[in-house]
Amino acid sequence: MDIIIYPKENLKGVFTVPGDKSISHRAVMFGSISDGRTNISGFLTGEDCLSTISCFKKMGIEIEVCGTDVVVHGKGLHGLSSPEGILDVGNSGTTIRLLTGLLCGQDFNCKLTGDNSIQKRPMERVAVPLREMGADISGIIKDNKLFAPVNVKGKKLKGISYAMNVASAQVKSAILLASLYADGQTEIIEPEPTRNHTEIMLNYLGADIKRDGNKIISSPVKELYAKEIHVPGDISSAAYFLVTGTICKNSEITINNVGVNPTRTGIISVLHEMGANISVENKRVVCGEPVADIHVKYSKLKGITIGGDIIPSLIDEIPVIAVAASLAEGKTVIKDAGELKVKESNRIKTIVCELKKLGADIEETEDGMVINGVNRLKGNVCESYGDHRIAMSIAVAALASQGETTIKGMECADISFPGFYDYIERL
Structure with a gap:
């Protein structure tokens, strides 16, 4: 299934994401x-x-x-x-x-x-x-x-x-x-x-x-x-909307009932360090797992270095972090992430390839990537490689790109996030 996504601003919403x-x-x-x-x-x-x-x-x-x-x-x-x-x-x-x-x-x-x-x-x-x-x-x-x-x-x-x-x-x-x-x-x-x-x-x-x-x-x-x-909402699914709310102008999004296990919240720590306006509220424990509501607003981001001990806590979110870094001011270096090569696709290679199509200044390294932020991405025709996390990351990038973006094979998003495109339309 191919989908076409147009740039959006002023995204508003309060919702939950599918289970972890x-x-x-x-x-x-x-x-x-x-x-x-x-x-x-x-x-x-x-x-x-x-x-x-x-x-x-x-x-x-x-x-x-x-x-x-x-x-x-x-x-x-x-x-x-x-x-x-x-x-x-x-x-x-x-x-x-x-x-x-x-x-x-x-x-x-x-x-x-x-x-x-x-x-x-x-x-x-x-x-x-x-x-x-x-x-x-x-x-x-x-x-x-x-x-x-x-x-x-x-x-x-x-x-x-x-x-x-x-x-x-x-x-x-x-x-x-x-x-x-x-x-x-x-x-x-x-x-x-x-x-x-x-x-x-x-x-x-x-x-x-x-x-x-x-x-x-x-x-x-x-x-x-x-x-x-x-089962709480999946923070790996919430990550796409945390980045969306951060990079799409005048947006404000709240995601309720998200799992915030400390071994999984690297995405929040990284976005905070980049300058994102994110707050974690109403913390509680359900069946042994920490759960909270997460609120995000549009923010101007800056490049940082991401590597070392934090990588295991955000390994699945690196493709969408690369999207945020593509629009941040300055250089972002992602390293120590060689594990990305043995996911559904070689996610270092595939996210670099597709973001380049959108005009990102991004280069592949042995264990990650180097990204120099640009002012705006431009729509293009992109591939999903049958990899749900690549497909959804490119969809987020498309929302902040000029012109239309076509993503081929978007149905693979159903592997981890059934109805992902419907969530975008609701926002």
């Missing part, structure tokens, strides 16, 4: 291995999260979906059944990586696959620690690296101490899920803290996971127990 993608995935997964009925509200009905539901249904879990309300009839830690056929995760990297960790300690074998994008994304970083725990994981080998389709044979697992080379919440979560089936404690040492939704939700359901600095310690428990889970 990371939390929605985990609610279904962890509810499935908990004892009892898990009622989930605010669930993200994007394609990725629906792929997670499909996989667990194939493993014998009854799941009811009614809009954004989902009921998972969990069967406990040892209640999953051998699936009929291959588990297809679609475009979801979270699903395939976390499932690999969960399934390696089961008493059955299975195969995991996904679309063309998933089959190009590296699985070795997940397989290495899981094999140390005793897992039997195999698949397609290219250049000594593992790719999907992946075969997972259930084995008896043991606890390990593992120092992660790359800060990755998906790798950490895969190990933590495997640790639920392992003998003895499992220790994970992170190079920098990553999003901690897995630890929060598993503990909420009865797990025994503790943090000591950058070390995470998981001790076995006999069972997890179902509870209600309320």
